[in-house]
Amino acid sequence: MATHVETVGRVRSRRRTLVGSVLVALGAILLVGAPIWRFAVAPELIKFPTDVDQSLTYEGTLRLFVDPATATPLAEPTELTMTVERDVVADSDASGANTVVIDETITIEAEGLAPLEQRFRYVMDRSDAENVADDRAFAYDEANVIDRSGTWRLALPQDVDADETYPIYKNETADAVLAQAAADDPTGELDGLDVINLAATTEPTQVTDAYVASISTLVPLPDTLTVDGLRPVLAQAGLDLDALVAELGPALGEAELGALTAALDAEVAITYLDGVTSTDAVEQRTGAVVDVQTVQEMLVAQPDVTALAGFAELLQPFADVPAVADAMAAVAGLEATTIPVFELDYAQTPASTEDLVAEVKDQLSAIDWWSVRSPSPPPGSGSCSSSPASPCS
Numbered sequence: 001m002a003t004h005v006e007t008v009g010r011v012r013s014r015r016r017t018l019v020g021s022v023l024v025a026l027g028a029i030l031l032v033g034a035p036i037w038r039f040a041v042a043p044e045l046i047k048f049p050t051d052v053d054q055s056l057t058y059e060g061t062l063r064l065f066v067d068p069a070t071a072t073p074l075a076e077p078t079e080l081t082m083t084v085e086r087d088v089v090a091d092s093d094a095s096g097a098n099t100v101v102i103d104e105t106i107t108i109e110a111e112g113l114a115p116l117e118q119r120f121r122y123v124m125d126r127s128d129a130e131n132v133a134d135d136r137a138f139a140y141d142e143a144n145v146i147d148r149s150g151t152w153r154l155a156l157p158q159d160v161d162a163d164e165t166y167p168i169y170k171n172e173t174a175d176a177v178l179a180q181a182a183a184d185d186p187t188g189e190l191d192g193l194d195v196i197n198l199a200a201t202t203e204p205t206q207v208t209d210a211y212v213a214s215i216s217t218l219v220p221l222p223d224t225l226t227v228d229g230l231r232p233v234l235a236q237a238g239l240d241l242d243a244l245v246a247e248l249g250p251a252l253g254e255a256e257l258g259a260l261t262a263a264l265d266a267e268v269a270i271t272y273l274d275g276v277t278s279t280d281a282v283e284q285r286t287g288a289v290v291d292v293q294t295v296q297e298m299l300v301a302q303p304d305v306t307a308l309a310g311f312a313e314l315l316q317p318f319a320d321v322p323a324v325a326d327a328m329a330a331v332a333g334l335e336a337t338t339i340p341v342f343e344l345d346y347a348q349t350p351a352s353t354e355d356l357v358a359e360v361k362d363q364l365s366a367i368d369w370w371s372v373r374s375p376s377p378p379p380g381s382g383s384c385s386s387s388p389a390s391p392c393s
Contacts, residue, residue, distance in 0.1 A: 047126040058084035060346025129155030184338040204273035239330035292348035
């Protein structure tokens, strides 16, 4: 699902700590706000918490461009209401002094479709929330171990800089999305908070096999289609197979007609590509996402047109037949053809924005209180306090 930067529904927090309130956005960028103690505690003492435990709800629209039962392209897309439930829980037993292990479970429900559950595990540096290389980190399936090192995903570092670019890991494509301040509106103000409007855009990029396997439980994503199965796509490109066979049939001998039939049954490999455009309002000091402004994510299928070479070669001797000439031109134009599969389009609800703004304001007040009164870690704790409000919790 995703970089994404996505819709946050009503936040239902089961546990809150000063340095651990999770503000998550779905999609290309998933961010957990973890406030710091401004100028008061040495940076090496500020650590991401190991007791994060939150549930969040997302709402949006899923547009299907294919039949969810057969994967056949539809003449008109079907628009469905979509709900996403996300649980983000730190595994305190698996975490340590320097790293935190976080499990994420996403459950997607769209009317008329079977629910889809996705599971992820992240291992992050507690000092700056950056992902680290670790054999425990996976996406979609525990067997799909991945290396997210050098990127962020569930959290941004503190003091987000409008002049910096942040690589955000995208599970769908197993690469990084570059997020930076929006060129036309980089900073702003939201209900008294100074925010950076962080934007991310990606060109359609090939998704991983693990993502295809996961999404196939919601919408079938076949590895191949026959030339005949691509009739709707070919028709859009100007190739009417029925008209072609009807016009060409009388000119074909038995062997040639058999070859044409075989060509229509040839398997065409399908590749799936995912692209996203999104903008979030991020509170500068905490790095917390307080408003998901826009999200558009599209999954498309791309047929391997080289598989049609044999079909075009079969037609070559009959190039003077009008229908054949049109067919060959259509096949030649298929090289850049993509088939839309589904699109996500949504934004954060006003209620979610209100919740998050209020929570971040509470955190900033606590940060300011400690920045004046606690120039060193709280007393009676050595280097860190055992209190849930400790930056070392």
